[in-house]
Amino acid sequence: MSTTPAPANPKVGFVSLGCPKALVDSERILTQLRMEGYDVVSTYQDADVVVVNTCGFIDSAKAESLEVIGEAIKENGKVIVTGCMGVEEGNIRDVHPSVLAVTGPQQYEQVVNAVHEVVPPKQDHNPLIDLVPPQGIKLTPRHYAYLKISEGCNHSCSFCIIPSMRGKLVSRPVGDVLDEAQRLVKSGVKELLVISQDTSAYGVDVKYRTGFWNGAPVKTRMTELCEALSTLGVWVRLHYVYPYPHVDELIPLMAAGKILPYLDIPFQHASPKVLKSMKRPAFEDKTLARIKNWREICPDLIIRSTFIVGFPGETEEDFQYLLDWLTEAQLDRVGCFQYSPVEGAPANDLNLDIVPDDVKQDRWERFMAHQQAISSARLQMRIGREIEVLVDEVDEQGAVGRCFFDAPEIDGNVFIDNGSNLKPGDKVWCKVTDADEYDLWAEQI
Numbered sequence: 001m002s003t004t005p006a007p008a009n010p011k012v013g014f015v016s017l018g019c020p021k022a023l024v025d026s027e028r029i030l031t032q033l034r035m036e037g038y039d040v041v042s043t044y045q046d047a048d049v050v051v052v053n054t055c056g057f058i059d060s061a062k063a064e065s066l067e068v069i070g071e072a073i074k075e076n077g078k079v080i081v082t083g084c085m086g087v088e089e090g091n092i093r094d095v096h097p098s099v100l101a102v103t104g105p106q107q108y109e110q111v112v113n114a115v116h117e118v119v120p121p122k123q124d125h126n127p128l129i130d131l132v133p134p135q136g137i138k139l140t141p142r143h144y145a146y147l148k149i150s151e152g153c154n155h156s157c158s159f160c161i162i163p164s165m166r167g168k169l170v171s172r173p174v175g176d177v178l179d180e181a182q183r184l185v186k187s188g189v190k191e192l193l194v195i196s197q198d199t200s201a202y203g204v205d206v207k208y209r210t211g212f213w214n215g216a217p218v219k220t221r222m223t224e225l226c227e228a229l230s231t232l233g234v235w236v237r238l239h240y241v242y243p244y245p246h247v248d249e250l251i252p253l254m255a256a257g258k259i260l261p262y263l264d265i266p267f268q269h270a271s272p273k274v275l276k277s278m279k280r281p282a283f284e285d286k287t288l289a290r291i292k293n294w295r296e297i298c299p300d301l302i303i304r305s306t307f308i309v310g311f312p313g314e315t316e317e318d319f320q321y322l323l324d325w326l327t328e329a330q331l332d333r334v335g336c337f338q339y340s341p342v343e344g345a346p347a348n349d350l351n352l353d354i355v356p357d358d359v360k361q362d363r364w365e366r367f368m369a370h371q372q373a374i375s376s377a378r379l380q381m382r383i384g385r386e387i388e389v390l391v392d393e394v395d396e397q398g399a400v401g402r403c404f405f406d407a408p409e410i411d412g413n414v415f416i417d418n419g420s421n422l423k424p425g426d427k428v429w430c431k432v433t434d435a436d437e438y439d440l441w442a443e444q445i
Helices: 020-035 059-075 084-095 108-118 162-166 174-186 222-232 245-255 272-278 287-297 316-329 357-380
Strands: 011-016 039-041 049-054 079-083 144-148 191-195 210-213 216-219 235-238 262-264 302-309 333-338 386-395 398-402 414-416 427-435 440-444
Touching: 011 020, 011 059, 020 039, 020 049, 020 079, 020 108, 020 144, 020 191, 049 059, 049 084, 049 108, 059 079, 059 084, 079 084, 079 108, 144 174, 174 191, 174 210, 174 216, 174 222, 191 222, 216 222, 222 235, 222 245, 235 262, 245 262, 245 287, 272 316, 287 316, 302 316, 302 357, 316 357, 333 357, 357 427, 386 414, 386 440, 414 427
Parallel strands: 011 039, 011 049, 049 079, 144 191, 191 235, 262 302, 302 333, 414 440
Antiparallel strands: 210 216, 386 398, 386 427, 398 414, 427 440
């Protein structure tokens, strides 16, 4: 008796560009497609359609997005575009008129519907039988995950177009956030990285409304969210935190070991004049005093940040002010970008002197050398100390992981020479034996 082979599942290729917030969007889209019976494949050739989740924050990111779209069209031919650059559909179609559909960020249903039109789902798919993991499809390693708590942003920074792409702040219900966190932890996640455009503004839009989780009331507010997350027994790391006054409430939680003593604060500059031109929120002359106070409460506190050099109107005096501020602040992890004008950003209309490219490059190099010396000195102080390390990779040379002051892919690593017996996701205590500008070397205890 001959049997007809079951039709193959439709196959989707997926490319996710940009920040961790976009990565979470990708995970949500893929989870829905998998629930509908689509297979996710890793090559253009195996895919029936390719989805490209784009970044549109700065010109270099847009150029990369357009390049990847072109590559997908060349290798596959059937391409759907989504993400932040999707708000500029005309610009995408001017370069790549053959794309099948273009949607903006957070438009999950539209992306899935576009996939349906190109490759319809199997009619006999039963989501009750063909199960997807309860935590959904993840694009990060099993032992860490990004936890997005809100969409959009209420600020109007002059160099940024994110509010026009992603809209005003919309906080997720606190019960939904905590339920997702609990599912992730049950699936094996050892580290939750809390993200949004403005993490410390969580709940402002709903006036810190009280929600419920596991039968108990929880306010939709940063402090209460962190308190609840701390009960899950995993690392909780905060990203994109603006230093509003209530951030002071988080420092005792860090000192008590409830959440990681790590704050990612995008300062962007230090000169009051430049910050005013940037229209940066919640920054004032007391920032250095607050940092000092935070470290008195929590001596292990790690602060990471990003800065922009060469913003229109930035003088050599402004830049030197920034270097002096860095010396005083003694930040642990720092990234720096040369200012790049973004189409549609209010900064383009500022009547300020444009900083020449060679001056931008010179300031960037001086900034990086200045901060490397600070970072190196701070890491040297760790030699001889014991740290807990979360292992990311293992090979015959040993293990590579991160301690509490290293976020994945943006900060440094800890290299464990005698860690070949470990596996990704293990947490081990180590003694630091050496350090350079960014990384540590350690031995298992």
